[in-house]
Amino acid sequence: MQSLKFSFLKSIAPLLFFANLAVVFSFWLSVSLRVSNLLISLGTLAGLLAAYFALWQLLLIGRVAWIERFWGHDKLSRIHHFLGITTVSVIFFHPILLVLGYSIDSGEAPLSHFLGLLSDYKYILALIAYLLLLSIVFISLWIIRKHLKYEIWYFIHIALYLAIILAFIHQKSGRDFITDLRALYWQALFYLTLANIIYYRFLKPLWQSLNCAFQVVEVKKENDDVVSIIIGGENLEKLEAKAGQFMIFRFLAKNFWRETHPFSLSEAPSGGRLRITIKGIGDFTKKISNLPLGTRVLVEGPLGLFIPERSNKKSSLLIAGGIGITPLRSIFEEFAKTGHAVDLIYSARAERDFVLKNELNLLSNPNAKVHYIETDKTGILTSDIIKKMIPDIIERDVFLCGPPLMMKSVISELKKVGVSKRFIYFERFQLG
Ligand SMILES: Cc1cc2nc3c(=O)[nH]c(=O)nc-3n(C[C@H](O)[C@H](O)[C@H](O)COP(=O)(O)OP(=O)(O)OC[C@H]3O[C@@H](n4cnc5c(N)ncnc54)[C@H](O)[C@@H]3O)c2cc1C
Structure with a gap:
């Protein structure tokens, strides 16, 4: 039975999302009252929303436990996909509306106004971020993605981090958010997001893997295509892994250590061991039966709400x-x-x-x-x-x-x- 606590915690992420969205809208209203035309006002709104949504995109793919635990990775993937399309739709219009708006104000031709901006390195960074974001979304389109190897698609997708850092530098230097409380607020949002990513994506898995000293203790052939890997370790109860959850594994052995792959726990976790059962379908999973005993393992998770x-x-x-x-x-x-x-x-x-x-x-x-x-x-x-x-x-x-x-x-x-x-x-x- 789902508990009251579970339902409450489940609503924290949506609450945070909408509360901060309201703050972002209030910033826009305060800026809008001062700008001279509608194009600039809408361009500013598009920029603010895109920056805000992009930070959420990072949280959604950052395996952040307080989000992952209460939405589950399937729902998260769908939200990430939907928000990705929304982010790019608004970011697409941000520079176009602003260039048009400011060129009307200054009486300059839009193209020469745009080229003029590029003499400032911060706008060049913004342009790079803009092109990166559009390319990532283009590559994520199913028709393109299905022709790419997962690893290539993944590394291109990771460029999202770079795009957001560049966009943040651009935003920090923006005309309306250089000083005052609003600038502090954006910086707080950015650094809190960054802290969550660094902690959940890098520090926690590393600490967890060191603390639990995971290593492969048995490789068992189940049939011609399927192998079970039994991973032993210490303090496994601290993981609080549940039946049905999955983890992301990096096996620190020659020919294996470069890639991380997700696998579900095929046994309810207990007795100081985890078990995963893997079907050989591609480059990595087909060679998994050669994994040497004693291989150290880095583990992210447990993840997922299929419990x-x-x-x-x-x-x-x-x-x-x-x-x-x-x-x-x-x-x-x-x-x-x-x-x-x-x-x-x-x-x-x-x-x-x-x-x-x-x-x-x-x-x-x-x-x-x-x-x-x-x-x-x-x-x-x-x-x-x-x-x-x-x-x-x-x-x-x-x-x-x-x-x-x-x-x-x-x-x-x-x-x-x-x-x-x-x-x-x-x-x-x-x-x-
Ligand atoms: C939540 C979850 C739980 C899973 N549990 C199991 C399980 O218990 N047993 C099992 O046999 N398989 C499981 N899988 C599938 C398994 O992760 C893929 O089969 C494996 O990563 C394929 O790798 P490959 O290089 O051998 O195959 P490829 O032919 O390279 O890839 C086949 C497909 O697997 C996916 N994939 C490939 N590499 C990765 C990666 N590094 N990270 C994420 N996805 C990738 C892509 O969708 C790709 O199209 C699970 C996947 C997920 C997402």
């Missing part, structure tokens, strides 16, 4: 597709332990693809049942199959994890049997 505590009903249904079993395996274990009634529908193409089957069978009991579906034989999961297996489906909440197409189809089948989207929790194996 048993989300359940609001007396019983739950878990639906896993393929390697999507990993977070659900640990959630199933947690429910089975606490006596919460649960059914797990585990669908995979064929018998050999049911990884972790033995342990699921061992965990099951009359209150916690597992149903296996071989899609090569029975076809995909339909509303009829779901209803036949779980006649009281409408009384349950549903936890879902699997390949994107399977999740989309299952969500629409669940809606057909009357399950509200509000009671479907899902984890997508994709960041950003």
